[in-house]
Amino acid sequence: MSSLQIVLLAWIQGMAELLPISSSAHVIMAEKWMGLDPSAPEMTFFLVMLHAGTMFAVLLYFFPRWKKLSRRFFQLGLLATSVTGVVGFSLKLLLEQVLLKTGWMGSHHEVEHLFKCLPLMAASLFVVGLLIVYTGKVAPRSKRSQISGRIAVVLGLVQGLCLPFRGFSRSGATISVGLLAGMSQEESEDFSFLLALLVTPAVMGLEFYRFFQAVSWHEGNEVQMLGSWVGAGVLGMALSFVSGWFAIHWLSGWIQSGRWQFFGFYCMVAACAVLFFSLMGL
Secondary structure, three states: OOOHHHHHHHHHHHHOOOOOOOOHHHHHHHHHHHHOOOOOHHHHHHHHHHHHHHHHHHHHHHHHOOOOOOOOOOOOOOHHHHHHHHHHHHHHOOOOOOOOHHHHOOOOHHHHHHHHOOHHHHHHHHHHHHHHHHHHHOOOOOOOOOHHHHHHHHHHHHHHOOOOOOOOOHHHHHHEEEEHHHOOOHHHHHHHHOOOOOOOOHHHHHHHHHHHOOOOOOOOOHHHHHHHHHHHHHHHHHHHHHHHHOOOHHHOOOOOOOOOOHHHHHHHHHHHHHHHHHHHOO
């Protein structure tokens, strides 16, 4: 992968990750246009490194606000993340052992091979777009803290369901469900990004292990290959941090100004574009 490709993918990831429009869908489409395989172990590892960069932007942006929150808020975040882990891992096993093992995506059984299925991505984008538009129209405008153990479990469940499906925006889904549950706009935003921050290290570890296992150790250049991709990931992480820092300020303003539903319209238009390119053979 060239330096220009790293820069472009990092910029796309950083600008889209903190907006509820599915950064993964945007990065995958860019990778396909560049002739890269989004389901390859090195590419899924690189994508997770880009996510890590944006999570540092999240931590830096939200830290002053999070310092004022109660310990219970973070305890509920850990509860929700635990639910995400159980649901996400169970869904991964279900998809790999039932759907993918039957040959739906060829001979591959890894859930990551769904990442390059553009019709599935288009459907995911459209569904989350509908959810965001619906939320923008009917969600109550709460000014009080409404987070509870029940809501935390539901949000953890929603996040777990989003993980295998590129296009189904994690932040779009969790913030929308939080707003529908009566949480305030600021609280929904805080909790959604807290969940993303907590789940990212585990996903990074899993994807690095998958990449490590995929290396052909008999070729003699394993260390060089690992080093080059880790280096690319670190560079991409730094660049996605910078673009993500600017994007998160924009997202916060749009949520608080009542324009949440416009992200949903964007997702639905993007879904049509992805389906079009799929039909064109991209």
